[in-house]
Amino acid sequence: MSAEVSKLWILCSMSVTYDLKYKTKIMKRIYLLACLFVCLSAVSAQETKPDAHSPYVFPAFQKGVVYFLNGDSSVRSMNYNGVTEEMVYLESGKMLAIDHPETISRILLGETTVFEPVNGKFCQRLADYGNGLYVSFKYTVLPPSSPSAYGSDASTTASTNWSHLEGQSMLYELSLPSDYKLLKVKQYTLYVDQKPYKVNRSIVKQLFPDKANSLKTYEKKHKLNLKDPEDVRTFIGICYGKMPTD
Numbered sequence: 001m002s003a004e005v006s007k008l009w010i011l012c013s014m015s016v017t018y019d020l021k022y023k024t025k026i027m028k029r030i031y032l033l034a035c036l037f038v039c040l041s042a043v044s045a046q047e048t049k050p051d052a053h054s055p056y057v058f059p060a061f062q063k064g065v066v067y068f069l070n071g072d073s074s075v076r077s078m079n080y081n082g083v084t085e086e087m088v089y090l091e092s093g094k095m096l097a098i099d100h101p102e103t104i105s106r107i108l109l110g111e112t113t114v115f116e117p118v119n120g121k122f123c124q125r126l127a128d129y130g131n132g133l134y135v136s137f138k139y140t141v142l143p144p145s146s147p148s149a150y151g152s153d154a155s156t157t158a159s160t161n162w163s164h165l166e167g168q169s170m171l172y173e174l175s176l177p178s179d180y181k182l183l184k185v186k187q188y189t190l191y192v193d194q195k196p197y198k199v200n201r202s203i204v205k206q207l208f209p210d211k212a213n214s215l216k217t218y219e220k221k222h223k224l225n226l227k228d229p230e231d232v233r234t235f236i237g238i239c240y241g242k243m244p245t246d
Contacts, residue, residue, distance in 0.1 A: 052182070053175045053176045053177070053178060053180065053181075053182065054174055054175050054176070054182075055081050055082055055083040055084070055139055055141075055171055055172075055173075055176060055182065056079045056080065056081055056082065056088075056174065057079065057080040057081075057082050057137050058079050058080065058109070060079070061077045061078060061079045061089075061090060062077065062078065062079070062109055062110050063075065063076075063077060063078075063109075063110065064076055064077065064078035064087075064089065064107055064108065064109045064110075065107070065108045066098065066104060066107050067104065067105045067106050067107070067108070068103055068104055068105060069103055069104065069105050070103075076089035076090065076091070077089060077090045078090075078098075078107070078109060080109075080115065080122065080124075080137060081097070081171070081172065082137040082138060082139030082182075082184060083139045083140075083141060083171050083182070084097065084171055084172070085121050085122075085136075085137070085138065086098065086121075086122075087107060087115060087122045088172060095172045098122075101117035101120060101121065101122060102117060102120075104117055106125075107122065116132070116134075118134060118136070118189075121136065123135065123136045123189075124136075124137075126188075126229055126232065126233050127233050127236065127237065129190065129236050129237065129239070129240045130190055130191050130192040130193075130240075131191035131192065131193070131194055132190075132191050133188070133189075133190050133191075133199075133232070133233065133236050134188070134189050134190075134191070135186050135187065135188050135189075135229055135232070136186070136187045136189065137184070137185075137186060137187075138185045138186075138187065139182050139183065139184050139185070140182070140183040140185070141171075141176070141180060141181075141182060142180065142181040142182065142183060143180060144179040144180065186227065186229075188226070188229075188232050190204070190207075190236055192207060199226060199232055199235070199236065200226065201215075201226070204235065204236070204239060207239070208239040211238060211239045214238055214243065215235070215238055215239070218238055218243070218244070
């Protein structure tokens with residue numbers, strides 16, 4: 001092999017080796033960045049995931065504005081407690097419940113979530129149909145299971161006996177003890193002519209008999225879950241002529 005050919009072969013080998021090393025280095029960086037992205041996504045998901053043991057409706061306290069009937073307003077960090085059925089705010093590190101709801105016009109949580117006083121309690125207003133479409137939150141504490149005298153599960157008969165928790169103000173903590181369970185219920189109510197009507201298919205079709213066919217036609221194509229707020233809003237919207245576009 002001539003000297004020129006040998007030199008050319010050596011240069012080509014060095015070029016290939018360098019290229020492979022460079023590509024390997026780039027691939028390692030891409031892999032590390034991908035791992036970092038997955039880790040950050042997992043952390044973000046953990047931060048926003050609702051806690052099954054939390055008595056609060058929203059995953060975290062958020063900025064809220066209270067609008068009073070007299071025109072005043074107040075800004076606080078708030079969340080709704082489904083167990084005590086109170087709007088709770090943070091004040092100097094303490095959790096306090098908003099009282100005298102009759103003096104309040106509405107509460108704006110975040111950018112779009114509105115709560116209004118209804119029969120002495122705060123309910124989330126979903127839409128302006130009728131006199132208002134609302135959802136109320138009712139969480140029931142189920143204490144740890146313990147065998148009763150007759151061998152049955154005592155928790156089924158003591159679901160409202162949480163005086164021990166109340167005495168320690170545990171109902172306002174961000175999360176209840178892990179051996180306690182929460183039964184979380186949402187109740188949707190539509191007000192028509194100032195009268196409340198529970199939202200279910202039977203009652204709504206009685207209220208709006210002329211919309212029964214429209215509801216039936218829409219539900220043939222779309223399965224509506226009347227436990228989901230968006231589906232409830234759609235269901236009632238059809239009754240008021242707001243047919244969604246497919």
